[in-house]
Amino acid sequence: MRRRHNETQGARDVxxxxxxxxxxxxxxxxxxxxxxxxxxxxxxxxxxxxxxVTISFGMLDIVNIAHPAFIMLGSFVAYILxxxxxxxxxxxxxxxTPVFFLVxxxxxQIYYYAxxxxxxxxIQGLAFFFGLLxxxxxxxxxxxxxxxxxxxxxxxxxSLHFGFVDLPLRMLIxxxxxxxxxxxxxxxxxxxxxxxxxxxxxxxxLALQLMAANPSRVKRIAFGISIATASVAGALLIIIQPxxxxxxxxxxxxxxxxxxxxxxxxxxxxLAGAILIGVVESITATFYGPSWAPAIAFxxxxxxxxxxxxxxxxx
Amino acid sequence: MGAARFWIVSFVVSLAFLVLxxxxxxxxxxxFAAYQVLQFIVLATAWNILGGYTGYTNxxxxxxxxxxxxxxxxxxxxxxxxxxxxxxxxxxxSGIVGFGMGYxxxxxxxVFFAIxxxxxxxxxxxxxxxxxxxxxxxxxYVIRPQYAPISGSYIQYLYSLMLALTWISxxxxxxxxxxxxxxxxxxxRDDEQAAEAAGVPTLRLKLIxxxxxxxxxxxxxxxxPYYVTxxxxxxxxxxxxxxxxxxxxxxxxMTSWIGPVIGAVLLGxxxxxxxxxxxxxxxLLIVGVLLIVFVVIAPxxxxxxxxxxxxxxxx
Numbered sequence: 001m002r003r004r005h006n007e008t009q010g011a012r013d014v015x016x017x018x019x020x021x022x023x024x025x026x027x028x029x030x031x032x033x034x035x036x037x038x039x040x041x042x043x044x045x046x047x048x049x050x051x052x053v054t055i056s057f058g059m060l061d062i063v064n065i066a067h068p069a070f071i072m073l074g075s076f077v078a079y080i081l082x083x084x085x086x087x088x089x090x091x092x093x094x095x096x097t098p099v100f101f102l103v104x105x106x107x108x109q110i111y112y113y114a115x116x117x118x119x120x121x122x123i124q125g126l127a128f129f130f131g132l133l134x135x136x137x138x139x140x141x142x143x144x145x146x147x148x149x150x151x152x153x154x155x156x157x158x159s160l161h162f163g164f165v166d167l168p169l170r171m172l173i174x175x176x177x178x179x180x181x182x183x184x185x186x187x188x189x190x191x192x193x194x195x196x197x198x199x200x201x202x203x204x205x206l207a208l209q210l211m212a213a214n215p216s217r218v219k220r221i222a223f224g225i226s227i228a229t230a231s232v233a234g235a236l237l238i239i240i241q242p243x244x245x246x247x248x249x250x251x252x253x254x255x256x257x258x259x260x261x262x263x264x265x266x267x268x269x270x271l272a273g274a275i276l277i278g279v280v281e282s283i284t285a286t287f288y289g290p291s292w293a294p295a296i297a298f299x300x301x302x303x304x305x306x307x308x309x310x311x312x313x314x315x
Numbered sequence: 316m317g318a319a320r321f322w323i324v325s326f327v328v329s330l331a332f333l334v335l336x337x338x339x340x341x342x343x344x345x346x347f348a349a350y351q352v353l354q355f356i357v358l359a360t361a362w363n364i365l366g367g368y369t370g371y372t373n374x375x376x377x378x379x380x381x382x383x384x385x386x387x388x389x390x391x392x393x394x395x396x397x398x399x400x401x402x403x404x405x406x407x408x409s410g411i412v413g414f415g416m417g418y419x420x421x422x423x424x425x426v427f428f429a430i431x432x433x434x435x436x437x438x439x440x441x442x443x444x445x446x447x448x449x450x451x452x453x454x455x456y457v458i459r460p461q462y463a464p465i466s467g468s469y470i471q472y473l474y475s476l477m478l479a480l481t482w483i484s485x486x487x488x489x490x491x492x493x494x495x496x497x498x499x500x501x502x503x504r505d506d507e508q509a510a511e512a513a514g515v516p517t518l519r520l521k522l523i524x525x526x527x528x529x530x531x532x533x534x535x536x537x538x539x540p541y542y543v544t545x546x547x548x549x550x551x552x553x554x555x556x557x558x559x560x561x562x563x564x565x566x567x568x569m570t571s572w573i574g575p576v577i578g579a580v581l582l583g584x585x586x587x588x589x590x591x592x593x594x595x596x597x598x599l600l601i602v603g604v605l606l607i608v609f610v611v612i613a614p615x616x617x618x619x620x621x622x623x624x625x626x627x628x629x630x
Contacts, residue, residue, distance in 0.1 A: 063426050138600045
């Protein structure tokens with residue numbers, strides 16, 4: 001968050017010092033448009049971060065608050081492979097999805113035997129994921145320290161210009177990859193047998209059991225997929241901003257805010273929520289300073305929970 | 316043992332402990348370490364009133380704790396009140412925050428409450444970071460009075476205060492546990508709908524629970540500025556407070572007042588030893604790993620293990 005807004009921060013200083021009426025109005029219009037565009041791109045990326053939780057929390061009812069930790073893992077895998085072998089970070093993110101898929105299946109298996117089978121999903125299950133989040137963060141700090149790490153790729157740095165609108169490729173590429181991933185998942189869920197089985201689990205687990213299907217097997221695969229998306233999301237994250245183990249925390253509230261805003265289970269609703277949060281955060285960072293931005297997502301979350309728990313596109 | 320007798324007995328035990336330690340130990344460091352352990356007993360007990368008795372998971376311990384600490388900072392800058400009064404004030408402010416939090420979110424499922432508390436912690440931290448009067452993100456130095464109001468060094472004074480607070484919060488927890496209020500809390504934890512249908516005023520009880528739990532956390536945070544003498548948002552809102560206050564009752568056992576005490580003494584002591592002998596990053600790793608191991612293997616904590624063994628022997 002902090003570094004990403006350096007450029008807009010600089011632009012804001014210009015707007016503040018430019019005291020001439022018409023001039024400053026023009027600059028602030030240009031600032032506003034740029035902030036909205038940056039917010040759109042940011043929101044697209046947030047969708048990639050959130051899609052895993054939409055699957056695990058929205059569809060499977062597994063409150064995986066450790067999801068940001070898996071995203072951090074994804075970022076650090078991308079960092080290691082990129083800095084040692086100079087492989088493209090997005091390529092790494094995609095190539096590592098099978099590994100993350102297996103890790104996700106293993107985590108679900110533990111969760112299933114320890115909590116779901118016993119029917120003790122509530123506090124103990126939450127505490128399990130909370131502990132996992134914490135252990136992953138501390139372990140990453142022990143191994144890598146608290147320095148900011150970054151990756152190198154040809155599209156980090158240059159930007160496209162349309163008039164006064166800037167499109168940094170560093171934001172545009174993650175945005176496009178994220179939309180592509182959402183589209184693939186949407187088609188997968190709607191068209192394939194396994195995908196439809198996952199949707200069936202999310203709609204009525206008991207009915208599925210009565211049809212002699214095994215919900216825990218379907219859930220294992222679905223949870224594996226949700227963790228696999230963290231591999232890609234982590235690679236996108238480290239393209240957008242330098243990464244340090246504890247920034248994962250900032251994403252917990254953001255992810256769940258978006259998930260709840262989007263009405264929990266639908267991908268289009270989630271994308272709308274992600275873009276809303278992205279735009280509002282970006283505008284706040286531009287006009288009030290980046291230190292206020294983290295409160296936005298959480299403020300939204302608290303408001304949504306209090307006023308409209310079904311989400312913006314909910315019934 | 317009746318409630319009144321428990322208050323008296325626990326008072327005598329605490330007083331004896333205080334006299335023994337103050338008389339027998341001269342090394343300042345032990346009071347420094349004991350303060351931490353006592354503070355964790357208060358936090359764990361306060362968390363357990365909401366988490367263990369009522370069944371609502373609070374991940375925002377750091378927020379309530381820091382609100383208490385920053386209340387003390389504001390009072391320190393504006394007035395010259397003695398610390399016990401500041402603790403009361405911190406308790407009142409954190410209690411109000413707890414009430415507001417509960418009012419906004421408790422009509423929802425428990426999981427949303429847990430996520431909303433995480434969100435609350437970040438919103439509160441953002442507010443403090445942007446509030447220059449209390450130091451903002453740079454933090455603030457708090458200069459201790461040269462002499463403690465009672466005999467002994469300043470750290471011994473803080474230690475005595477924390478011991479008194481520990482006595483009060485444990486006795487409150489024990490009293491609630493054996494009262495109609497506690498029965499109401501347990502009814503909510505076991506089945507909220509059934510409790511509501513049976514005429515338990517669930518919303519009111521939950522509000523009492525969040526207010527009380529938040530107030531105790533705030534009271535334990537109020538002496539913190541004088542204990543550390545330098546307070547900044549990153550350390551006072553640290554996630555480790557949340558992890559510890561979740562882990563301690565879970566490891567000790569959530570159904571009885573003694574569980575959080577056992578968990579806090581055990582984990583608190585291990586952490587103090589690990590900080591001195593190994594490193595402070597590693598001791599957080601120990602807490603996280605213990606939390607995961609315990610929720611998977613012994614979901615009812617140490618108290619649960621002892622109870623089931625006793626039951627097995629009786630058979």
